[in-house]
Amino acid sequence: xxxxxxAEKPSIARSITQILSGGQFSTRNSPxxxxxxxxxxxxxxxxxxxxxxxxxxxxxxDFESAYSNWQSCDPFILFDAPILAKxxxxxxxxxxxxxxxxxxxxxxxxxxxxxxxxxxIGAEIAGICRKAKANITVRRARFSAIIAQQIxxxxxxxxxxxMAQSNAVEARTLLDLRIGAAFTRFQxxxxxxxxxQLKGDVISYGPCQFPTLGFVVSxxxxxxxxxxxxxxxxxxxxxxxxxxxxxxxxxxFTWRRGHLFEFEVALAFYEHVLENPTARVTKVTNKxxxxxxxxxxxxxxxxxxxxxxxxxxxxxxxxxxxxxYQQGFLSYPRTETDQYDPEFNFMSLIEKQAADPAWGQxxxxxxxxxxxxxxxxxxxxxxxxxxxxxxxxxxxAGDEKRVYEYITRRFLASCSKDALGWETTIDVDxxxxxxxxxxxxxxxxxxxxxFPYDKWSNxxxxxxxxxxxxxxxxxxxxxxxxxxxxxxxxxxLVSLMDKNGIGTDAxxxxxxxTIIDRKYVMERMQGATKYLVPSTLGxxxxxxxxxxxxxxxxxxxxxxRETERQMVQICEGQKTKADEPRDHQRW
Amino acid sequence: MAPPPExxxxxxxxxxxxxxxxxxxDGCYSWIESDLQLNPATELDAILQNVETQLLQSNLEGSxxxxxxxxxxxxxxxxxxxxxxxxxxxxxxxxxxGHSAFSLQNVRQVRMERADLAGLAGEEDENQDDxxxxxxxxxxxxxxxxxxxxxxxxxxxxIEYRKIPELELGVTPLGxx
Numbered sequence: 001x002x003x004x005x006x007a008e009k010p011s012i013a014r015s016i017t018q019i020l021s022g023g024q025f026s027t028r029n030s031p032x033x034x035x036x037x038x039x040x041x042x043x044x045x046x047x048x049x050x051x052x053x054x055x056x057x058x059x060x061x062d063f064e065s066a067y068s069n070w071q072s073c074d075p076f077i078l079f080d081a082p083i084l085a086k087x088x089x090x091x092x093x094x095x096x097x098x099x100x101x102x103x104x105x106x107x108x109x110x111x112x113x114x115x116x117x118x119x120x121i122g123a124e125i126a127g128i129c130r131k132a133k134a135n136i137t138v139r140r141a142r143f144s145a146i147i148a149q150q151i152x153x154x155x156x157x158x159x160x161x162x163m164a165q166s167n168a169v170e171a172r173t174l175l176d177l178r179i180g181a182a183f184t185r186f187q188x189x190x191x192x193x194x195x196x197q198l199k200g201d202v203i204s205y206g207p208c209q210f211p212t213l214g215f216v217v218s219x220x221x222x223x224x225x226x227x228x229x230x231x232x233x234x235x236x237x238x239x240x241x242x243x244x245x246x247x248x249x250x251x252x253f254t255w256r257r258g259h260l261f262e263f264e265v266a267l268a269f270y271e272h273v274l275e276n277p278t279a280r281v282t283k284v285t286n287k288x289x290x291x292x293x294x295x296x297x298x299x300x301x302x303x304x305x306x307x308x309x310x311x312x313x314x315x316x317x318x319x320x321x322x323x324x325y326q327q328g329f330l331s332y333p334r335t336e337t338d339q340y341d342p343e344f345n346f347m348s349l350i351e352k353q354a355a356d357p358a359w360g361q362x363x364x365x366x367x368x369x370x371x372x373x374x375x376x377x378x379x380x381x382x383x384x385x386x387x388x389x390x391x392x393x394x395x396x397a398g399d400e401k402r403v404y405e406y407i408t409r410r411f412l413a414s415c416s417k418d419a420l421g422w423e424t425t426i427d428v429d430x431x432x433x434x435x436x437x438x439x440x441x442x443x444x445x446x447x448x449x450x451f452p453y454d455k456w457s458n459x460x461x462x463x464x465x466x467x468x469x470x471x472x473x474x475x476x477x478x479x480x481x482x483x484x485x486x487x488x489x490x491x492x493l494v495s496l497m498d499k500n501g502i503g504t505d506a507x508x509x510x511x512x513x514t515i516i517d518r519k520y521v522m523e524r525m526q527g528a529t530k531y532l533v534p535s536t537l538g539x540x541x542x543x544x545x546x547x548x549x550x551x552x553x554x555x556x557x558x559x560x561r562e563t564e565r566q567m568v569q570i571c572e573g574q575k576t577k578a579d580e581p582r583d584h585q586r587w
Numbered sequence: 588m589a590p591p592p593e594x595x596x597x598x599x600x601x602x603x604x605x606x607x608x609x610x611x612x613d614g615c616y617s618w619i620e621s622d623l624q625l626n627p628a629t630e631l632d633a634i635l636q637n638v639e640t641q642l643l644q645s646n647l648e649g650s651x652x653x654x655x656x657x658x659x660x661x662x663x664x665x666x667x668x669x670x671x672x673x674x675x676x677x678x679x680x681x682x683x684x685g686h687s688a689f690s691l692q693n694v695r696q697v698r699m700e701r702a703d704l705a706g707l708a709g710e711e712d713e714n715q716d717d718x719x720x721x722x723x724x725x726x727x728x729x730x731x732x733x734x735x736x737x738x739x740x741x742x743x744x745x746i747e748y749r750k751i752p753e754l755e756l757g758v759t760p761l762g763x764x
Contacts, residue, residue, distance in 0.1 A: 229687045258730055261684045265733070265746055482687045558704065 001047040002105040005141070005155075006054060006098065006125050008112040010035055011326045012146065013053035016111060019151045020049065032093035037101060045156055050101055051111075058095060058124045060088045061177055075186040079178050087128075095128050102129035107137045109158055114142055114383055115334055115506060119162050120169035126161060144383075145331040145390045168568075180206050203541070204518060208511045210545070211502045211557040212493070213520050217534045217542040219488045228481045232266035233259035234273060236428070236435050237474040240462060250473070251462055253279075253428055253435035259480065270477040273431030277475060281468045282434075283427040289440070291419040291456045293447040294410055295377045296338045296386030299505035300498045302407070307491035309453050310402050311528070314494050315509035320403045321387070329393045329404060334506045335384040338377025344385065346371065346415055352392045358405075359412060362450040366415055370446075374414040406453070413451035420444040421456070426464045430472065437461060487524075487531040501561035590616040590638075591627050597635055602642065604674045605656030605738050611649060615641050643764055647677050647739030656738030676736040676743070678763045683756055684746070685730020691756075694727050698757065727756040 007013040013036075017025050021040035028037045030052065038051045063081050087095045102108065108129050112118035119140075126138045139158035143150040183205035236253040260266045295301075299318065306317035321333035340346075350371070353363040389408045396404055424439045439461025448456060488496070490512060497508050515521045520538035524531050534542070590612060598607050619625060619637050627634060642650060656674050658664070683691060701724050732747040732754055747754070754763075 226689065229689065231687070258685055260731060261687060262733065265684060265731075482689060 001045075001107060003042075003045075003047045003049050003107045003109055004101050004105040004129070005049055005051040005109045005111050007051065008053065008118060008121060009055060009326070010053045012111070013038065013051050015146050015326065015328060016151055017051045019146075019148050020051075020155055030093070030097040031100075032097055035094060035097060037097070042155065044152070047107075049155075050105065052097060052101060054094050054098070054112075054121065054125060055091070057117075057121055058087055058091050058128065059085045061085050061173055063177075063181070075182040075189075078182040078185075081178075083174055083177065098125060098128050099132040102132040102136060105133075105136070107139060109155075110138070110140045110161060111154075113334075114144065114332065116165045116169050116504075117506065119165040120173075122161050123163065123166040123170075144385055146325065146328045147390050176207060180204070203537075206511075206514065207560055208503050208507065209515050209518070209520070210542075211500070211560045212497060212511045213515050213534065213538055214542055214557065215493060215496050216488055216515070216521050216532050217539055219485070219492075220534050220539070223485055223487055226484045228484070229261060230263075230479060230481055231259040231261045232263055232477055232479050233257075234266075234270055234433065234435075235474060235476045235478045236279070236430060236472050238279075238470055239473040242462065249462060251437055253426075253430075253437045253472075256434040256436060266477060269433060273433050273475065276431040277471065279428050279430040279435075279470055279472050281426060281464050281466055282429050283425075284464060284466050285425045285427075287423055287425075289421045289423040291421070291448070291454065293375065293413050293416055293418050294451065294454070296340060296374050296414055297388070297407060297410055298336055298338050298377075298379065298386060299334050300336070300494060300508070301338075302333070302387060303494045303509060304491040305406060305410075305453070306403065307489065307494065310399075310406060311530075312399055312403070313509075313513075313530075314490055315513045316399070317403060318509050320400055321407075324393070324400065324404060327393075329389060329391050330407060331386075331388050331390055332384045333387050335387060336379050336381040336505050337384060337386055338379050340374055340376070340385060346373075349388060349390065350412070350415060353389065353408060353412065355392055356394070356408075359409060359450050362412055362416075366412065370417065371415055372417045409450050409453075413447040416447040416450065417444070419446045419448050419456055424461050426461065430475070487533060489529060489531055493532060497557075500557040501564050502557050503560075504564070589613060593627075593631060594635065594638060598638070598642075601639075602675055603672045605647070605651040605654075605740075607642070608650055608652050611645070611651075612638075644762070646762065647675070647737060647764075649739075651675075651739040653740040657741045657743060659741065661741060661743065674738060675764055676738050678734055678754075678759065678761055679737045679742065680735035681754070681756060681759065681761070682733050683727060683730055684733040686728045691727060694725055695757075697725055729756070732756065 005013075005016065007016055017038040017040065020042055021038070025038045025040035028039065030037050034055065035053055038049075040049055040051075041047075042049045061083050063078065063083060067078065067081050108126060110122035110125060112121045112125070122140060129136055129138075138161060140161045141154035141158050143154040184203070187205055188203045234255045236255070237250050238253070239248055239250045241247070242249045257269075260269075302321065303314035303317055306312045307314055310317070312320070318333060321330060324330040325333050347367065350363050350366050354360050354367065356363070387407055388411045389404065393404050420443050422441045422443055424441075426437045428435045428437070438459070440457075440459045442456055442458055445456075448454060493512055494508055497503050497511070498505075502508070503511050515538070516523065516532075519535055520541065522533050522535055524533050594612075594616065598612070615638060616634075619634055619641075620627075623633075623637065625634050625637070647656075656676070658669070729750075732751070734745040734747070734754075736743045736745050753759075
């Protein structure tokens with residue numbers, strides 16, 4: 001039996017070939033200079049394999065040429081105009097290669113990335129191959145990491161292409177095209193009429209960009225409008241001579257009421273306390289406490305951590321993770337899953353890390369009894385496991401090294417134990433008001449030893465006995481002010497988009513990059529942190545749309561969230577492609 | 588028409604301070620008698636229940652006699668505990684002074700938006716999920732409630748010295764007694 005395997009990128013085709021052929025294969029050129037065809041025997045299924053690839057999507061969607069002149073039609077006609085799907089410019093040679101190879105085989109096996117976009121690309125490939133050989137059998141290989149065991153398993157147990165997922169992507173593509181084109185034209189034409197400076201500029205609209213921009217503008221407005229508020233609190237402290245060192249030590253106590261924003265009320269409490277200023281210890285509690293080890297890693301978490309801890313932007317970190325995945329070092333980096341399958345083989349992965357100079361010892365300890373199954377989060381996209389290292393990478397450099405290191409340390413930490421501590425709380429009554437102080441002793445560091453990104457340190461508290469009485473050294477009414485909130489960092493924006501259902505784990509970073517590229521938002525450094533500031537154009541657009549007075553402004557996240565939700569429903573077979581544009585028009 | 592003595596006695600026992608305005612009570616009782624057609628001889632309990640409901644929903648400024656509740660010189664009394672029977676008061680204003688106005692305002696904004704969405708979702712087709720995918724409506728943060736209480740004549744500034752869980756910002760309506 002002859003099988004044609006098509007991967008999403010040439011590098012993946014190469015990796016798959018290497019694994020399945022055991023290194024024994026022959027190479028042929030294709031009409032496209034970047035793509036090669038690899039031939040070999042695969043005795044495990046009694047077949048002859050040819051492995052090739054595409055370079056992402058093959059087809060482009062666009063309106064018929066009659067609609068391409070901006071002035072020629074009312075932008076809103078675009079909602080009903082017919083859309084053509086044609087092979088992209090530059091991809092004709094790739095399509096030709098598929099055509100030629102498909103004629104010679106009985107089975108087409110799709111090896112694109114296992115996510116919705118990959119399923120859609122798979123459908124494009126199947127379409128082109130069927131034109132060459134109408135009765136070709138189409139199968140799909142499912143895998144989450146480019147390692148031998150998974151690739152062989154995928155080759156020997158192919159499944160069907162999931163048309164529901166492919167249709168969901170198609171529906172969204174068509175919708176985005178219609179809305180994007182219609183609104184971009186409408187918006188640009190209107191603005192160009194009013195503002196000469198914009199003549200010739202395209203002010204683009206995208207249904208994901210706008211809510212993203214909306215978040216940045218919202219926060220900016222909040223920061224601008226902020227007025228600091230005064231508050232007051234009672235500060236209690238006791239200075240004692242520390243027995244062992246002979247030094248003075250001040251123990252501060254926190255008022256249980258926190259702080260109050262009305263001066264007269266705070267003053268009334270303070271005066272009341274001064275009438276009876278002796279403090280008495282009412283309770284001393286000791287209890288076990290712990291610091292939870294990290295959850296299994298999702299794409300959004302990786303981007304947030306990368307942005308905050310490694311100072312790498314969300315888009316860059318995803319690109320790096322993808323590159324590491326293609327080299328076989330990481331599992332598929334686009335995932336929402338934060339729980340592992342109960343049958344997952346942790347030990348073999350931990351074993352691979354035992355050779356590393358930095359964390360090898362920790363990995364070995366895990367093998368010798370330190371292992372504890374990772375925590376289970378609440379999310380499972382049922383497509384891929386949490387991001388984890390699949391092989392030891394000894395020769396990386398620069399950002400790639402730091403990203404791999406973070407992911408590996410996090411993986412090992414998640415397979416370890418929570419850190420344990422001993423917490424003491426002292427409750428004190430002074431003049432009828434309650435105060436408290438806490439101390440912490442870290443007893444077992446556990447996961448903290450391999451995960452330096454979390455901090456937990458000892459806080460010493462001197463000895464106090466129940467019913468002990470003392471005169472506080474300090475009892476003052478202190479004043480403070482609320483601080484201005486900060487502008488959004490990229491990590492904050494990733495969080496907000498994720499929480500509000502804007503974009504998927506795969507596209508969030510892209511949308512952020514787009515609003516920066518389109519100059520709706522600028523990056524501004526403050527110290528070592530990068531913040532996002534809307535440009536005048538960005539603010540103008542959001543306020544303009546808000547003023548239009550739609551019940552749900554286009555810059556608010558609700559509409560996009562609704563679209564994404566309906567996409568999921570299409571995937572799960574609850575809705576058809578045709579329903580969605582209709583539903584959307586109601587908006 | 589004047590209410591029967593049982594009603595007056597019951598009111599005086601249950602709500603002694605401030606004193607109920609007889610004019611208001613007359614009006615209330617007439618309405619109960621004519622609209623609800625209750626017989627004082629046989630349905631006294633129902634009548635009392637209705638009087639109580641009306642009283643608790645009323646604005647004390649209209650239903651009570653001035654000066655019969657909180658002592659008129661209350662502003663001068665410092666550090667004293669009031670003697671005598673408990674005084675009925677209503678909440679005329681409520682906020683929280685343990686949290687900044689900024690944080691309270693943000694919560695209020697989200698609550699208003701959720702209310703808008705819930706209203707709109709109700710108008711659209713029924714196949715749509717209800718707003719639950721966005722999460723529960725956020726509550727105001729709770730630290731120390733700051734209230735203004737009134738007996739119908741005098742307004743008293745108050746704070747929550749120890750937490751009164753039955754009161755909740757955004758839930759407890761003004762006029763709550």
